[in-house]
Amino acid sequence: MKPLFLPADVGPLFALYFPPINHSVNRAILHVPAFAEEMNKSRRMIALQARAFAEQGYAVLILDLFGTGDSAGDFGDATWQIWLQNIAEAIAWLNQQGAQAITLWSLRLGALLAMDFIHQNPGVVNRLLLWQPVLNGDVFITQFLRLRVAAAMMNSALPQEKTSDLKKQLLAGQSLEVAGYALHPDLVRPLLALKADCLDLQNIKEIVIYELAAVGNEGKPSLVNQQFLNKLHSFDINASLTVFEGDNFWGSQEIVTTPNLIELTIDKAKQWL
């Protein structure tokens, strides 16, 4: 594993590169990270999966997007457009190393970033691997803004706000701080309008979705994911949806891992050879 800084328009981006073991760089996997605290919580699990992929002969790159982790910039200056550009820059770097087939591997909100990238750059990405994907930007932002509403609920000295008012402030071009993260209006505005769209995914060779088993759902996938899968199939897109058991490693209080998901994912990746 090699830590490195990728040259990018907006300044150097920190990345971890896992060169393929006993294999030339041909097939590469780029991780598209989760948002804010979910990215921090999932770091260990993502690194473990990256190592497992490298052992299967994949070149793997884990990127800190602009304004996150050890990359240049402040979170409050990050916009959706900059992050899309970061994905392009990371893929260009992998291509320079010799990568031909690119898989995007996302966690949570990374799914929408990956799909928006595919929408704007058709033909670049080969496969899409989605871990617990966020498929609706508006719903995700509402849930994130609730952190501020919930913090106010627990502290009567803070103004009692509603997510709908907070959204209006962002749409009006105001920055907003939520759970210690300054949100740039141009990070949130494109996201509010974004939903997973099957039309963009027709040239993707395969889409693999993993979803954490929900309490009381008896191993069945959520309705949202099932509907997305059905829609992909109706477009004749090769797609699968697997429910896994384990801990919510992107949202838990402590840092946890879910080895079961790594095993399932590697079993799938072996079939890609």
Place this chain on the structure above:
Amino acid sequence: MELLNQVKAILCSVLQVDESHHSLTIDSPLLGAIPEVDSMAVVSIITALEDRFGFVVDDDEIDAAVFETVGSLVDFVEHKLA
């Protein structure tokens, strides 16, 4: 009772407490009593309840009184399902 168990299962899953070791009852206080119940956990609980029961929680329903005890949370879910 069935609803109580479902809500308890969600609480244990979000708060990562072992159900067998942590005997939550209907009277167990949550907010201010269990350190794991912070704003992040409150949002996770709301999201998990929405996913599980298929209702949508409005902003003005996010109220400290709902998270006072296990029982008040169960009452809230009951009210939403009614």
